[in-house]
Amino acid sequence: MSREVxxxxxxxxxxxxxxxxxxxxxxxxxxAVLKRLEESCSTVLTDDTSRIDASRDWWPISxxxxxxxxxxxxxxxxxxxxxxxxxxxxxxxxxxxxIPVTTSAGRSGVCGGAVPLFGGIVxxxxxxxxxxxxxxxxxxxxxxxGTFGPPLEEELRTNGFTLGHWPQSFDISTLxxxxxxxxxxxxxxxxxxxxxMARGLEVVMADSTVIHTGFNAPKxxxxxxxxxxxxxxxxxxxxxxxxRLSIRPLPELSDHRTxxxxxxxxxxxxxxxxxxxxxxxAVMRLYDAQESTLHFETDAGCVLIVYDEADPGxxxxxxxxxxxxxxxxxxxxxxxxxxxxxxxKRNDVSVLAPLYKSGIVVDTIEVAASxxxxxxxxxxxxxxxxxxxxxxxxxxxxxxxxxxxxxxxMTFAGQPTDxxxxxxxxxxxxxxxxAWRRTMESVMSTGGSISHHHGxxxxxxxxxxxxxxxxxxxMESIKNSLDPEGILNPGKLGFSSYVCGTPxx
Numbered sequence: 001m002s003r004e005v006x007x008x009x010x011x012x013x014x015x016x017x018x019x020x021x022x023x024x025x026x027x028x029x030x031x032a033v034l035k036r037l038e039e040s041c042s043t044v045l046t047d048d049t050s051r052i053d054a055s056r057d058w059w060p061i062s063x064x065x066x067x068x069x070x071x072x073x074x075x076x077x078x079x080x081x082x083x084x085x086x087x088x089x090x091x092x093x094x095x096x097x098x099i100p101v102t103t104s105a106g107r108s109g110v111c112g113g114a115v116p117l118f119g120g121i122v123x124x125x126x127x128x129x130x131x132x133x134x135x136x137x138x139x140x141x142x143x144x145x146g147t148f149g150p151p152l153e154e155e156l157r158t159n160g161f162t163l164g165h166w167p168q169s170f171d172i173s174t175l176x177x178x179x180x181x182x183x184x185x186x187x188x189x190x191x192x193x194x195x196x197m198a199r200g201l202e203v204v205m206a207d208s209t210v211i212h213t214g215f216n217a218p219k220x221x222x223x224x225x226x227x228x229x230x231x232x233x234x235x236x237x238x239x240x241x242x243x244r245l246s247i248r249p250l251p252e253l254s255d256h257r258t259x260x261x262x263x264x265x266x267x268x269x270x271x272x273x274x275x276x277x278x279x280x281x282a283v284m285r286l287y288d289a290q291e292s293t294l295h296f297e298t299d300a301g302c303v304l305i306v307y308d309e310a311d312p313g314x315x316x317x318x319x320x321x322x323x324x325x326x327x328x329x330x331x332x333x334x335x336x337x338x339x340x341x342x343x344x345k346r347n348d349v350s351v352l353a354p355l356y357k358s359g360i361v362v363d364t365i366e367v368a369a370s371x372x373x374x375x376x377x378x379x380x381x382x383x384x385x386x387x388x389x390x391x392x393x394x395x396x397x398x399x400x401x402x403x404x405x406x407x408x409x410m411t412f413a414g415q416p417t418d419x420x421x422x423x424x425x426x427x428x429x430x431x432x433x434x435a436w437r438r439t440m441e442s443v444m445s446t447g448g449s450i451s452h453h454h455g456x457x458x459x460x461x462x463x464x465x466x467x468x469x470x471x472x473x474x475m476e477s478i479k480n481s482l483d484p485e486g487i488l489n490p491g492k493l494g495f496s497s498y499v500c501g502t503p504x505x
Contacts, residue, residue, distance in 0.1 A: 009052065009066050017048060018055075019070045021062075024491075026119035028076040033097050040089035042127065043080035050078045054122040057107040057114040058169075058349075059459065060363045061432050063356045072458075075102065075116040080124040084202060084210060084241040087123065091239065091487075092208035094121060100490045100497075103235040105146050105176050108169035110363075111457030113181065113234050117491040125176055128241060131155050140199055142244045145176030161247040164191030164282075167453075168347050176240050181455035182232040184407065186346065188400045189275075190282035190308065191248065193453065195231045202242035203230050206483040215244055229478070234455055235489040237482050251309035255319055256283075258334035259326040261302040264288045265375055266329040268398065270304070272371045273328070275403050279321035283307035285342070288378075290395035291411070295345070296338050304331070305339045355413065360392065361428045362413040365439050369448035370405040374398075377446040381410050384438035390414040390431045400452065407452035410439055456493050464494035 009018055029037065038044045045051075055071040056062050062072050081087045094101045100120035107114045116122050125146035133142040136159070143152055149170040156162055165185035167173060177183070178194045179201070185191065200214035213226040230238050261267040267286040274284065284306050287295060292303040304326065308318050355362050369377045378396055385394035393413040400407040412435045416427030440450055440463050450463050465472045479486075479495050490497035 009069060009071070017074065018052060020055075020073045021065050021070050022073045022115075022117055024073070024117055026074075026076065027099055028119060029097065029099055029121070033093060033099070034077065036093055037077065037079055037090065037121075040093060041079045041086050042082040045078040045080070046076070051075055054078045054104065054107075054116065054124065057104070057109045057112065059110055059112040059115070059457070060352060060356075061361075061429060062112070062115075063353060064361065064428050064432075067357060072112060072115040073117050074119060075122040076119045077121045078124050079121050080127050082127045084128075084204065087125075087128075087204045087239055087241055088208040088210055090121065090123060091204050091206065094487050095206055095208065095485055098485055098487065100487050102489050103176070103180075103239050105174040106148060106169070106172050108173040108177060109181060109455065109457060111455055111459040113455055113457030113489075113492055115458060117458075118497070120487075123239065125174065125241075132242075134159055134161065134247070136161070139247050139249075140244050141247050142242060143175055144242055145174065145179070145240050147175045149173055149175075156247060157250060160250055162250055163197065163245060163247055165194060165197065168349070170347065175243060175245075179231055179240050179243055180234050182453055184400050184453035186399075187282035187309075189280050189284055189402070190310070193400075195228065197245045197247075198227055198231060198243055199246055200244040201227050201230055201240055203238040203240055205238050206485065206488050210241075211238075232455065234457065234492050236479060236493050236495060237488065239488070251311070251315075253312050253315050254307065254309035255315060256308070256336060256339040257304075257306040257319060257322055257326075258336050258338045259304040259306070259322075259331040260298075260300050260334040261286075261304065261326075261329060261331045264302050264378065264396075266331065267302045267304050268371070268374055268378075270325045270329040270331065271398060271401055271406065273325040274322055275401050277321050277325070279318045281306050281308040281318050281322060282310075284322075284398075284401050286398040288396050290393070291397050294395065296341065298334075298338075300332075300334070303334060303338060305342050307339055307343075359428070360413055360415050361390075361432050361435075362411070363432065363435070365410045365412075365436065366399070366407055366452045366454050367410065367439075367443045367448050367450060368405060368407045368452040369443070369446065373447040374406060374408060377443060377448045378408060380442040380446050381439050384442045385410065385412045385435060388414060388431065388434055388438065390416055391435070412439075458492065461492065461494040 055074045079090050100118040101123050102116040103123045104114035105125040128144040128146035131143045164187050166187050167183050167185050182195050184193045203211050286304045296303050306322050391414045395411050397409050398406050414431050
């Protein structure tokens with residue numbers, strides 16, 4: 001598999017390295033350390049092309065920076081291990097010499113989680129790939145962390161199984177990234193999020209010890225589930241190198257529906273009741289009027305698309321429940337071709353770069369809340385985004401649903417005025433941060449979660465302490481215990497990073 005970047009860098013006229021947006025102390029391994037790395041790891045790269053490639057992920061604001069010839073932060077070395085043993089050797093060297101190490105692979109994250117803030121080493125996992133075992137009796141698979149989505153799913157399907165995990169970044173993301181950010185696929189209402197599928201992990205710790213969690217038996221009551229400690233830790237507590245996951249037999253049948261609601265709140269109520277009755281269609285996405293017009297070219301109301309795949313009896317009952325609850329909210333059946341339209345366009349993010357090139361700043365922010373709080377959260381976030389004078393567009397859709405609540409995506413697009421361009425040095429960045437800040441504040445004030453599956457990275461780091469409150473010192477104590485040198489992905493998840501002697505952020 002090959003990696004993709006959101007936009008190519010604008011080439012500097014003097015062919016120099018791009019500038020870094022984060023002016024932080026950079027740690028550079030000396031020649032002796034570099035030699036040890038080359039002796040310990042199959043591939044060690046220090047050329048400019050590899051360093052630039054490893055400097056960024058799909059964080060949308062970095063698209064704007066790339067247009068100006070900048071990257072978030074440059075590493076000094078890219079190490080590409082071919083085995084868990086090599087990962088452990090690289091981590092041991094980094095620990096000995098206090099070198100920051102940022103683990104990455106597909107770099108499809110959208111919050112800056114793979115940005116090497118303090119330079120050092122990027123641990124690129126893409127050579128650690130493949131399935132080592134499919135247990136067709138217990139319905140589990142073991143796979144390496146650097147395995148991209150398409151080959152993982154293809155091999156499973158060849159053997160009659162599916163993982164059921166289809167994130168929008170499916171083509172350009174890896175298993176390790178899914179686990180590190182608690183990824184949610186577009187079929188999560190049927191199959192669950194990645195943490196629901198994870199049965200065991202292999203992890204390299206900051207002291208280079210290799211541990212295994214949860215590999216022996218399902219739902220074991222052997223103390224706290226250590227797998228959950230590393231799921232969502234974004235490489236700050238350890239490096240995930242392999243996982244055992246639950247799989248499902250390929251479904252026999254599939255079917256779909258489209259319903260149109262006169263307003264968003266009625267659609268939310270129908271979705272709530274569908275889940276309340278125990279139905280879990282794989283895809284159940286509700287779009288507000290703005291997004292329904294944008295994505296489906298209809299002004300009839302709020303579009304709900306439903307797709308499911310299952311045993312024939314279960315499939316029939318699930319769609320019967322969907323039809324009953326939508327009808328109860330006075331919805332009307334829509335064109336089922338809209339579901340096909342969604343499938344055709346669901347992973348298309350090609351519009352991002354042209355919008356940024358034209359001066360329009362755009363992003364999506366996924367959050368989550370209980371069914372009780374979702375209507376108020378929606379109204380508060382829309383009001384907050386629309387109150388910014390630069391905002392051209394604000395909308396939302398429901399994307400992943402559960403018995404107790406759901407994930408909602410907020411989308412915004414804005415453009416600084418000419419006056420702001422003249423007065424402010426970085427008006428696009430100022431607007432971007434303002435839109436994020438107002439959305440986060442609205443989510444927290446209405447009882448929601450600031451992230452559902454995109455993680456924390458850099459973009460959300462400043463909010464996590466507030467969200468966790470008295471639990472934050474517990475998080476810090478875990479970090480300090482497992483990574484006392486602070487070398488693992490410093491500057492992420494809101495942890496203060498002393499790797500350069502000065503706390504950041």
